[in-house]
Amino acid sequence: MDMQVAKKKLGLKERYAVMTRGLDWTPSYQKMEDIYPYMAYEGIKIHDWDKWEDPFRLTMDAYWKYQSEKERKLYSVLDAYIQSNGHLNVTDARYLNTVKLFVSGISPLEYVAHRGFAHAGRQFPGPGPRVACLMQSLDEIRHAQTQIHAVSNYNKYYNGMHDFHHAHDRVWFLSVPKSFFDDAITAGPFEFMVAIGFSFEYVLTNLLFVPFVSGAAYNGDMGTMTFGFSAQSDEARHMTLGLEVIKFILQQDPANVPIVQRWIDKWTWRGYRVLTLVAMMMDYMLPKRTMSWKEAWEVYFEQNGGALFKDLARYGITIPKCTEHIALEKDHLSHQAWGTFYNYAAATNFHTWMPDADEMEWLSAKYPESYDKYYRPRMEFWREEAAKGNRFYNKTLPMLCQTCQIPLVFTEPGDPTKICYREVDYKEDKYHFCSDHCKKIFEDEPEKYVQAWMPVHQIYQGNCFPEGTDPTVEGFDPLAAVMKYYHLEFGRDNLDFEGSEDQKNFAEWRGQATKNA
């Protein structure tokens, strides 16, 4: 007689494993290396894909259900915000420039991240990472869409955002975030996962996400703030994926350790250079500040990242050398960056301005070692000149770093009075760098970086004028032609905040909303 044995109920983890594993198959008439052609060339050795532990257990079915309700919630908040003319409740019209920076600098990256994860997911032979990459790929395109929708309301009223994606691919300073992500998606799938999945999503994401979202909250931008909350559960998933990736690669083979170390060194520095934009946003662009860039770096990198690198030391991974340089630069970064944007405000899609007396007090309190000594005098000078009608716009194009594409405006580590220049001769040409770290990245892969699309070089070569432009005609104005090529209107989308259309309109509309004029 058969005995009925009561089957033990499966746990959540086991149930997920049963549901999701064995969905792939072993090819019979195609070679594995033909199906997954990018698995070997980076030098990463994976012996057992089954050792991959799913960092989260989510089926596609649950994913759709969950995300659709989240988006319904987000859009109902956005609708309410739009209905009530929420844009007039932001602290000050200067805040809008943060939104412009975000939608032209960051949102397009979400879209590239979508492509990157779709590509990486396609390349991994293991079903676990493949599914995780697929979901993150979908998250990223949803984030791009929801961000664009959240910001589109501002575009109805304010300047500089009307063709953000066109700008992203062309405007000189937007080549900094663009080239960062292009560098990542043109790397191999393992490097992409370390670059974006780990270094960016885990190590640096708090420095990007928290300042923008808490900046939005502090400055009355309910739409962007709600987007932030809706994205947070996705971000947590991305962070756990980044950690699982790094653990998995490091545990699979000791030969992977030095490769991963080089990638972590490279991508920590690359990511940090992109965060320059966040640093100046935090210290100069938010009318109501959340915390200083220096404080954010100390909390999110030095403390939290310190704990992470202490753990990674168990695998033989050390904290990137560049963090010593970053520590020396944290008193200077945002001031040097804002000074540069103030100079080049004739060629941007947002406005700049000099901090007022109260804001300068805040800056000297947050940066007692550096602000009064190095930066306040020049900012006061610029402010006085502007008051006299001599608002300075620099029309000479700067030298760019071949790796990060930021103009060479940063100073020597430890000497804020001397600009840092590095150069390398490669084949017939000379290449310039902002730092030893960018130089090293170039030297490791020169053939990749010599192909960089350098905005300044492209302008000088005549590639950044509208089609049919004749630069040889009498009285040709190159800057005006470049702005046309960017789809930006001179005098409306660029220049100082003081006297801008945004400033005028906001004041008038807010006046209508709050007074009986």
Next chain:
Amino acid sequence: MSYELTIEPIGQTIEVEDDQTILDAALRAGIWLPHACCHGLCATCKVIVTDGEVDHGDASSFALMDFERDEGKTLACCARLQSDVTIEAEIDEEPDAESIPVRDFPGTVSRIVTLTPTIKAIFVELDEAIHFQAGQYVNVHIPSLGISRAFSLANVPSTGREIELNIRIVPGGTGTTYLHEQLKAGDRITISGPYGRFFVRKSAATGSIFMAGGSGLSSPRSMILDLLEEGSTLPITLVYGQRTRDELYYHDEFVALAEKHPNFTYVPALSNEPDSSDWDGFRGYVHDAAKAHFDNDFRDHKAYLCGPPVMIDACITTLMQGRLFENDIYTEKFFSAADAQQVRSPLFKRV
């Protein structure tokens, strides 16, 4: 007022205070639940409530949807119990774990043996035998002081009614001073247990490495004796360290066991033995002794670590650099209120 929380699939029941969240209670009880932000926004700690009522607390409406609330989901980091509750969480099932209910066991101190100048073996004849897994610990109640202290069981589960506790005197420590200086044979004493999830993963069927230092020998000793008693033929290695030879208690027992059982290897290490002594074993720390013995290659083992925190930390690093990772490393950890406050590892779940 407190409620009981049962955590499936491991079937463990723990006590949860009124203002305590599910996550906090679980972590303090040594049960790792997935979590990240700890304030209701990221949804990493989502669990299913299969029985009882919870208050969802500050869980974000984006992280815990209305339909999920209806389905009985909650976020462990925000949820507080409104009744006795059973949850189902994403926990690795341990095929080797026995779920043994905790009980009080009164007994009589049968004998006290001085093992080293600082460690005493206290033997207690329980009124009724305790069933436990080798490696688990008990709480010893000291009614006159109104306190209890946790000690690993140093004997094998098959011993019967008499249990053995090896207790090191902590200078200035109220509990251990009492147990060393006041307690005597014939005294009545009550223990409760068994506690802890430190036990041998027998189903893995791989070689075991035990690393013990200070007064951390109890669990490994019980585990090794249990394995040998069962007739295990898999390789078993004990790397056992003390400062000096006179602190190296049960040394002779392990030497004898190694002679008797070809699959058992004993690697003693002394970190502070005078150069002039006749000690011919390893001189240095446990992790260095292990690294030398295994030639820095620990792959295909399970490692069980018991000892002071600095020793555990050094051993984990050594094991990982010798390519044995988190999933194969087990440590005995006692969570206290102070531990719960400290920064948790972002990378590792258990070690």
